[in-house]
Amino acid sequence: MSSQITWENIEALLAFSTLFLHKNVKLYDIQTEPLTLDPYSYSKEFNKFIASLYEQNFIISFAWTSWQDEAQGFITNPELLTLADISTLQKLFTTHVRQELFCSGHLAAMIINCHFLAIFNRLRAIYTDFDKNDEPKMNKQTSVIQGDITQLQIDAIVNAANEELMPGGGVCGAIHRAAGPSLWEECRQLKGCKTGEAKITKGYNLPAQWVIHTVGPVWEGGSYGEDELLASCYRRSLALAEKHQIKAIAFPAISTGVFGFPVERATKIAVAEVNKFLHSHNSVEQVIFVCFGQNTYDYYLKLMPEITES
Structure with a gap:
């Protein structure tokens, strides 16, 4: 130093x-x-x-x-x-x-x-x-921003996908439009993706080298395993990042759009899962939570310190 x-x-x-x-x-x-x-x-x-x-x-x-x-x-x-x-x-x-x-x-x-x-x-x-045992890695390796995930110059971005991996609305549609038709062509070869799982493709016309596609759960009241399925989305995505030696990854607020997952509940799950991964793995160096709306952004700002310190 x-x-x-x-x-x-x-x-x-x-x-x-x-x-x-x-x-x-x-x-x-x-x-x-x-x-x-x-x-x-x-x-x-x-x-x-x-x-x-x-x-x-x-x-x-x-x-x-x-x-x-x-x-x-x-x-x-x-x-x-x-x-x-x-x-x-x-x-x-x-x-x-x-x-x-x-x-x-x-x-x-x-x-x-x-x-x-x-x-x-x-x-x-x-x-x-520096001093990994004295301070939580979460404070050093994560950040939250409000903006367009398709514009990030980063190793990988995560797509909040549907089970068919088809171009859709929201974040999914924006990613496919920015990446170009080659992304859909590769997605077709993957034969879909189950809820809670994740698959990876190239980024094509995106600034990001990779796109990790994960399918979040549709909110049905909370009694159908939605929490565990959403947690699995983050775990599976980070596992793929580790497998492909991805150092920096950006997540949208999975399932909080048309899938209807309560924003505060989804935010707690997202931050907690990333926190656990960073404390037990050294492969991923940076995680960015990218929020589109102000409401979601405010929840991340509020909850990240609370969960990190717990």
Whole structure:
């Protein structure tokens, strides 16, 4: 650990990681008229991220101009980041922020090529590996966001599917539309999926490499095994993620739409199952709960700390 960086610094910076998960989030604009030497402007959220780099000691004093070749090496070969320590991440952040001062649009390029996302993935891995016995992994490895799951640049997203694995409405329909017809062609070959089980396909036109399809239960009052079936959806999906060496996975609020599962009850099950998995497995490094509606998002924000601390 760098002498200038604390675990609180890392935790504060990780709060900005979700900025780089959305493929179509507008983090910058380009001014074409009139001509200017500094045509790039950045969003309020992105500027808060840059300010946080300074506040959390990730911008350091060093000879960054002579380190640009090393920084480029991490862009050319992203696998090098898996060995990077905190000091190296400080140098990377510093070099890219400084380069923007001399080359307008450099930071925009780091957004487009997902380099910032890759740095955050390494930073999260370092944070997750620290002191596992003293703090619940749930606090470090999970987050909740409100947005469009089809836009996440992540290893895998989970589809709240139907038993036929056909394109449907809601999240399922959105995923199929974004992935393109090849997703349905592969789904057809899987011969369906039973409630509570999960199957995996490629992501095709999605930013995500994989889609894990799981079929949640239709709510029938709670006396027909709905809780266990929903819990099984999360367990089976995470087991597939582990089997396919998926490090980061995003879940929608399974069964809470047209299937009618009570949102608060479903949220408790989702968070509890993910919590149990993360405490007993080291394979998955990041889980994101993606909520479409404000009501569901509020439940996750409320329940995640309660279940984590219990």
